[in-house]
Amino acid sequence: MSAIYERELDSQLNGLTGYVYGALMLLFGGIYVMVCQLDGSPYFTETLDGLRFIYFVSIPLLTMRSIAEERHQKTDQLLYSLPLSMTRIVLGKYLALVTVLAMPMAVMALYPLAVNALAASGTVHLRAAYSALAGFFFLGMALAAVGLFVSSLAESVGVAAGICFLVMLLTYFLTPLAGYIPASPLASLIALAVTAALFGLLVWRLTRNGGFAAAFTLALEAALGVCFAVDSQRFGGLFAELAGKLAVFDRFESFAYDILDLRAIAYFVSVAAVFLFLTVQSMERRRWAS
Amino acid sequence: MIEVSHLTKRYGGRTAVEDLSFTVGSGAVYGLLGPNGAGKTTTMNILTGCLAATEGQVTIGGHDIFDEPIQAKRLVGYLPEQPPLYMGMTVREYLSFVARAKGVRPAQLDGQLERAAAVAGVGDVAERLIRNLSKGYRQRVGIAQALLGEPEVIILDEPTVGLDPLQIVEIRQLISSLGREHTVILSSHILSEVQAICGQILLIHKGRLVASGTPEQLEAQSAGQVTYRLTVKAGPLEARQALEPVSGVTEVKTAPAGERTELTVAVSDPSPAMDERISFAMSDKRIPVLRLEREQADLEDVFLALTRDADQTAAPGRAPARKGGRRP
Structure with missing residues (x-):
């Protein structure tokens, strides 16, 4: 493993993407620290809140190559023939990604200290700052796993980056988007039915078994129908509620203001x-x- | 060393390998021979654990490739058709990565690298980027990679495809020398190549094993297949009738050419006595023989005949599969 x-880390550091991510993170980190912290806010979360958008730009860049490139170059044959379990191979790649994610954060960990040392007006609340940074890092870990998965599905690097970017965008705006679905039970049912169909498509992509995917989708839709028939009132606003649970980016908000939200961390680790x-x-x- | 029994692989509705069974012993070079699309690459991918079979079993050194993949894969070094090289690494970096991924202990790492590089002949390019190497050298790096971890079996998929004639000769010599210490299985669609370097041939067509044995055995198998080519000055019917009483004649094909007739006569008796029997049969009927040629099938003919036969048996619709897929 x-x-x-090491090979994955090497290829990240030999390419441009790792540096683009690091540069973006540090550049915008610096700007946000200037704007928020030096202005007197004691909450480092505000900086990190603003930096979340760096993730949805750079996670696709960082993860797109991981597996799609191996397939494109046919080096995946080597991976398959190695006396290593696939779990170890995937974990090795993932840990390399996480290492790259962590690199600029090690520098960013100095920001609160620097602000406190330099600025006359700003006093950053350190405990809150570090719990928020931890949460920010776990958010990145969850997103990197999503990106790695997309890379494993895609046939080419470009497609992997594109799909991953769309997924990130969708996750980022999931809550406001879900807000457009009316709260009526029927609207929720329709939205859930469409989601189930999309999920069925993903199952088909994964298994390449049309019959199984169709059966799976039908079972999901049927289950939805039965639930709706039993208690249609429960469906009121259900889609927005579920979307809120899937909005990975939003989970970070609970890290604001001096709380090390273990539930959110457990959520990120589960994702x-x-x-x-x-x-x-x-x-x-x-x-x-x- | 390797046992393959009743291996079948289907892709959707297409069957790439069907009921394939063979055994590979230790310390020889085996050639998996067959035309393009015969199922050679599929078979090799299954042997190396890159692909799962639909049915059947593969054991390597007693380890089932599906149930104990890690132990089985330790015994195998694999060079796929396209060498799995990371272009941005130097040869040394790449080989060191593969060795570590294969679980070579740090204490043995340098020694194994040196040996594999020396055997494959890439020692002098160790510090160069793989991207900048010629195709022949890339192939060698691929072979060096397969040698790491000291596997007992080396599997090479079309190792000489796309190389220039000199490189082909070099790679063939390299493979022959590997055969002294390892069991080598290579695939090829080129008969002369397999004949030149392999001690054992497995002839595959349409996913089935159609023949196997040493090159000599395969030739001997077809030694019974002697054909005569004749040109006689007579009509086709007359010529056929003349050959009817001759024992040992199994099939007569005629092609009229003006007042002459070209005959192709298949016989079951390979002995030279047939020469006289055919010749006398013609003179008994007072048919002038203008040409009489005896042809004995060589490996090339066996290859062509077997693959063509299989075509014909596979052709009529959904004919039931021949049991075992093996010809006597």
């Missing part, structure tokens, strides 16, 4: 675990199909 990790699991499955599936 360490060999996979990462689920998508890493899916990545391993998507790699294993390629053994079965052409």
Whole structure:
């Protein structure tokens, strides 16, 4: 696993993407610190809040190559023939991504201290600052796993970046977008039915088994129908509620103001675990199909 | 060393490999021979654990490739058709990465790298970027990679495709020398290549094993397949009738050419006595023989005949599969 990790880290650091991400993070980090912290706000979260958009620009860049490039260059054959389990290979790649994510954050960890040392007016609340930074890092970990999964599905690097960017965008704006769905039970049902169909498409992409995907989608839709028939009132606003739970970016908001939100961290770790699991499955599936 | 039994691989509705069974012993060069699309790459991908079979079993050194993939893969070094190289690394970096990924201990790492690089002949380009190497050298790096971890079996998929004639000769020599210490399985659609370097041939067509054995055995198999080519001064019917009483004649094909007839006669008796029997049969009927040629099938003909036969048996619609797919 360490060999996979080192090679992946090496390729990240030999390419441009790792540096683009680091530069963006540090540049905008500096700007936000100037604007927010030096202006006198004691809350480092405000800086990090603003920096979330760097993630949805740079996560696609960081993760697009990880697996799609291997497939494109046919080096994935080597990975498949190595005496290593796919879980270790995926974990090695993921940990390398996480390392790259962490690099600018190590520098950013100095910002609150620097502000406190330099600015006469600004006194950053340190405990809040570091718990927020931890939360910010875990948010990145969750998103990186999503990106890795997208890379494992895509046939080319460009497609991986594009889809990943769309997914990030959708996740980022999920709550406001879901707000457009009327709160009526029927509207929720329709939105959920459409989502279930999209999910079915993903299952089909993963399994390449049309019959299974169709059965799966029908079962989901049928379950929705039955639930709606039993208690249609419960569906009022349900879509927005569920969308809120899936809005990974929004979870970070609870880190504001001196709370190390362990539930949010558990949430980020679970998202990462689920998508890493899916990545391993998507790699294993390629053994079965052409 | 390797046992393959009843291996089948289907892609959607297409069957790439069907009921393939063979055994590979230790310490020889095996050639997986077959035309393009015969299922060679699919078979190799399954042997190396890159692909899962639809049905059947593969064991390597007693380890099932599906149930104990890690142990089985340790025994195998694989060079896919396109060498899996990271272009941005130097040869040394790349080989060191593969060795570590294969679990070579740090204490043995340098020694193994040196040995693999020396055997594959890439020692002098160790510090160069793979991107800048010629195709022949890339192939060598691919072979060096397969040698790491000291596997007992080396599997090479079309190792000489796309190389220039000199490189082909060099790679063939390299493979022959590997055969002294390892079991080598290589695939090729070029008969002369397999004949030149392989001690054992597995002939595959349309995903089935149609023949196997040493080159000599395969030739001997077809030694019974002697054909005569004749040109006689007579009509086709007359010529056929003349050959009817001759024992040992199994099939007569005629092609009229003016007042002459070209005959292709297949016989079951390979002994030279057939020469006389055919010749006398013609003179008994007072048919002038203008040409009489005896042809014995060589490996090339066996290859062509077997692959053509399989075509014909596979052709009529959904004919039931021949059991075992193996010809006597």
